[in-house]
Amino acid sequence: MFVTFNGKKFPVAEGRTVLEAARDNGLFIPSLCYHPKTGPAGKCRACVVEIEGMRGLQTSCTIPAKDGMAVTTNSPKVLAAQRLVVDLMLSSGQHDCLSCEQNGSCELQNAAYFLGIERPSFRVDSEPDFDESSEFIYRDHEKCIQCGRCVAGCNNTVVNEVLDFGWRGHNTKVICDDDLPMGTSSCVQCGECVQLCPTGSIIDKRSRGQARSWEVEKVETVCPYCGVGCRIALHVDRKTNRIVRATGVEDAPTNQGMLCVKGRFAFDFVASTERLTTPLIRENGNFREASWEEAYSLISSKLGEIKTKHGADSIGGFCSAKCTNEENYLFQKFMRAVIGTNNVDHCARL
Ligand code: SF4
Ligand code: SF4
Ligand code: SF4
Known part of the structure; x- marks a missing residue:
């Protein structure tokens, strides 16, 4: 089937939403609450478009694409609405991109750039509100745009059921259990919320300040920890050749971007100075360095002795x-x- 975007016809696969159809054809519509894994939420309203025959602006993430549909994504009315939505999100938090870990890979920043927003138009005063209690995850509530992707991921994708929205009105925020610090909550630190967050609100704590997103090379590999074989992307700092973070590969059939705490956060052993680089033989209770030949020869003679005797x-x-x-x-x-x-x-x- 075909859908017309901004006067031009594009082929669209069955079962796609208007947003997905646009993205499949390389057209950018800002959207912050939609993620392929958590599905359409129709929450952030950043993806509104005009659709011929439908009254008012429509959220493109929730409308199924239909053959012959005519969609406008770039009219002054559409862009003004998208701009206001993104502007309000920027205004109601503390978005200090310069120091933010997500700078360069932030979906809110990308949307603001696309819409030409240079600085927030409104001023909403707020106090710093962050949570450092988790061993591996850092949370900055002031960068949360309440898109709900982390909540959907925690409850529906990994089914750990830790995150939810708590409080009301301007005080609404994503909470762990009954608003416990993440480190003392039932969070198992799988990091699915880190992977799904479009902003710098939930991030890998130990990768903070290690390298900017444009300074790392993503190397895809298989997690070394167990037989499941989850696919991971190691983010390697080109300056130091060190791994600064790991993310799950979203289109991997084994894990679809999900990882456990080990696969996502426990890669520091790779650069550990305590790794063995040579065989060690224990003599009189102490280890001494040995060559591989000497070690193999000792193993072989000891195994031979045990086998003959027992x-x-x-x-x-x-x-x-x-x-x-x-x-x-x-x-x-x-x-x-x-x-x-x-x-x-x-x-x-x-
Ligand atoms: S979350 Fe995005 S928009 Fe907000 S400070 Fe970080 S990079 Fe900037
Ligand atoms: S780390 Fe995993 S369990 Fe913890 S809040 Fe995030 S998604 Fe839920
Ligand atoms: S923490 Fe991130 S993913 Fe969760 S609601 Fe806020 S912005 Fe969305």
């Missing part, structure tokens, strides 16, 4: 989900074919 089934081997499938295959082959036992296991076997 039989192959007196030996067992544990491998790790941090190894590749191929390494795990080789390890079980070694235990079965070389040692001669089926006593082999793996930490990711449930």
Whole structure:
């Protein structure tokens, strides 16, 4: 089917909303509460457009695209409405982009830029309101635009049911449980809310001040922690070659952007100075450095001795989900074919 945007016909797949149809064709309509995973919310009103035959402005995220539909996304009326919505969001918080971690990848900032908003038109006084109690997540309520993506993600996507909107009117804010600090709430620190937040309101605490979004290269890989095989993007600072944050890959069939606390936040081991770089042999209760040849030779002679004395089934081997499938295959082959036992296991076997 075809939909006309701003006088030009575009092909549109069945089942798409007007917003999705526009995006599929490379047209930008500001939108802040919609995320492909949490779906249309019709909440922020930044995506309003004119649709021929429909009265008033319509939220493009909630209207299904239909064959022959004529949509206007760039009329003065549409742009004025979008501008007012985004302006009010900027006005009702503390949006100090210069120091904000989200600077450069913020959807609110992008919308303001697209609409030509240089500074907020209104002044709403507010006090700083942040929550540093969580080990891995930093929250700045003054940068929250109440889009609800984090609430939808926490309740419907990862089903941890921690976040909700609390209080009323101007005091409305996203709360954890009964308005507990995040660090003492039932939050399991999966970071789905961090991934879904369009602004700098919920962010990875330990990546703060590490690198700007344009200074990092995203390297996609598979999480090393367990056998699920979640796909992650490591954000590597080009200046230092260090990982500054990790995000889930949204279109990965295994995890659809979701990660657990380990996959999302526990990558500091990669650059740890305590990592072993050479084999260590224990002698008289102390470790000494050894060559790989010496270590292999010791392992081989010790295993041989045990096998001769007590039989192959007196030996067992544990491998790790941090190894590749191929390494795990080789390890079980070694235990079965070389040692001669089926006593082999793996930490990711449930
Ligand atoms: S959340 Fe976005 S608009 Fe607000 S300060 Fe951060 S970068 Fe700027
Ligand atoms: S980190 Fe996970 S559990 Fe905690 S509030 Fe965010 S989405 Fe919910
Ligand atoms: S914290 Fe972020 S995702 Fe949640 S409602 Fe506020 S702006 Fe939206």
